Amino acid sequence: MSLADDLLDLAELLANTGSPQLEQASLRRSISTCYYALFHLLLEDASRSVAIQFDIPGVQARILRSITHKDLKTVSNSFISNNNLPILIKSLMNSHKSDTNEIVRIAKIVCRLQETREEADYETETNFTRTEVAALIKSTKDAFQAWAHVREKPLGRAYLFYLLYPKLISGASR
Amino acid sequence: MAREDFLLYLDQAAGAASPRQAKNGVRLDPTRIEELLRKDGHTQWLSRRTVKGFDPKDYANILSDVELENLKRDVAGFGKVAESLGGKQKTTDQQIEDGLPHFLSMLNIMSPFLDGFNEYKTLKVALKQEKLPSYIKDFAVSVGEDWTGDPAIKIWVIIDDDAADESFYKGVSDLGGEIEEILESVNSGRHTFIYFRTFSEQRELEEAGVR
Numbered sequence: 001m002s003l004a005d006d007l008l009d010l011a012e013l014l015a016n017t018g019s020p021q022l023e024q025a026s027l028r029r030s031i032s033t034c035y036y037a038l039f040h041l042l043l044e045d046a047s048r049s050v051a052i053q054f055d056i057p058g059v060q061a062r063i064l065r066s067i068t069h070k071d072l073k074t075v076s077n078s079f080i081s082n083n084n085l086p087i088l089i090k091s092l093m094n095s096h097k098s099d100t101n102e103i104v105r106i107a108k109i110v111c112r113l114q115e116t117r118e119e120a121d122y123e124t125e126t127n128f129t130r131t132e133v134a135a136l137i138k139s140t141k142d143a144f145q146a147w148a149h150v151r152e153k154p155l156g157r158a159y160l161f162y163l164l165y166p167k168l169i170s171g172a173s174r
Numbered sequence: 175m176a177r178e179d180f181l182l183y184l185d186q187a188a189g190a191a192s193p194r195q196a197k198n199g200v201r202l203d204p205t206r207i208e209e210l211l212r213k214d215g216h217t218q219w220l221s222r223r224t225v226k227g228f229d230p231k232d233y234a235n236i237l238s239d240v241e242l243e244n245l246k247r248d249v250a251g252f253g254k255v256a257e258s259l260g261g262k263q264k265t266t267d268q269q270i271e272d273g274l275p276h277f278l279s280m281l282n283i284m285s286p287f288l289d290g291f292n293e294y295k296t297l298k299v300a301l302k303q304e305k306l307p308s309y310i311k312d313f314a315v316s317v318g319e320d321w322t323g324d325p326a327i328k329i330w331v332i333i334d335d336d337a338a339d340e341s342f343y344k345g346v347s348d349l350g351g352e353i354e355e356i357l358e359s360v361n362s363g364r365h366t367f368i369y370f371r372t373f374s375e376q377r378e379l380e381e382a383g384v385r
Contacts, residue, residue, distance in 0.1 A: 112367050118321035125197050129375040135346045142347040
């Protein structure tokens with residue numbers, strides 16, 4: 001089991017804690033854990049793809065830490081809107097509809113989890129419900145499944161490439 | 175500038191019934207809006223400021239003749255009630271009774287130009303046309319910015335309590351995608367986030383006065 005898989009299991013455990021007094025705190029931690037499960041799933045693949053070329057201890061962790069949450073949002077939104085991507089990637093998306101749907105699904109779940117995680121971690125006025133969190137967990141599982149289908153495909157590789165080099169997305173501001 | 179002013183005042187007056195002010199989402203069902211506007215201490219909508227800056231000429235090109243006539247009638251009727259308000263005196267029940275129909279009608283007529291109202295209406299129409307499953311009971315809407323400051327809209331899809339079973343969760347990602355597709359026609363460049371709640375969870379939040 002990878003860290004990403006463990007985090008997803010933990011998110012489910014947190015969402016189903018029995019204590020009513022801890023409900024909001026548990027749901028908040030569950031959302032945050034869900035986001036980091038998907039974050040690690042994607043970023044570990046991205047960082048590994050580069051680190052594998054260097055025999056330097058700790059290099060993968062350094063690469064992973066260089067990818068920001070904002071990068072993840074920028075790249076995901078570019079794939080969702082099919083904007084700011086090179087023509088080569090756009091035509092790849094047009095000719096591989098099924099893989100495109102999977103990537104867009106993952107990107108949307110990334111953005112939704114990212115937004116919800118910000119609220120769960122910092123917005124004290126926001127309330128969460130069990131149904132909302134259960135749906136987020138299910139969507140995260142769907143994203144894991146979709147990623148398993150496309151991670152080795154050209155579009156999956158392209159998504160990882162832009163996570164590593166988000167400046168190459170035109171209009172990206174950092 | 176008057177058109178924007180009027181929309182701004184209308185939205186601000188709506189208070190708890192404005193998706194801009196409802197962090198946890200608000201159902202824009204007319205009954206729910208009325209319930210919120212009738213609440214004690216939530217009658218800030220009944221103010222002269224609400225119709226300040228209204229000029230019918232600003233709406234001649236965007237409303238039908240009937241809508242414009244109705245809007246003029248409501249602004250005049252509302253203004254008359256607002257004029258009758260005493261300085262620091264508490265708003266009377268009669269003033270609320272007299273002013274509320276005009277305010278609700280103004281919100282309804284201007285809803286295509288008020289953030290969140292348009293999206294809500296679009297989803298309700300889709301539900302009526304059976305483009306969405308019948309276990310969906312309503313929607314709650316919140317409009318604002320996402321975590322990076324980009325314009326965003328959040329929609330909570332409110333489902334029957336009994337519907338939240340295994341088969342619902344199985345298709346929840348696809349259902350979210352369908353709802354996003356329906357919203358694409360009206361969503362003007364805002365990031366859309368779809369969430370789910372049961373009806374009793376929604377009522378619980380409403381009864382607790384969560385905004």
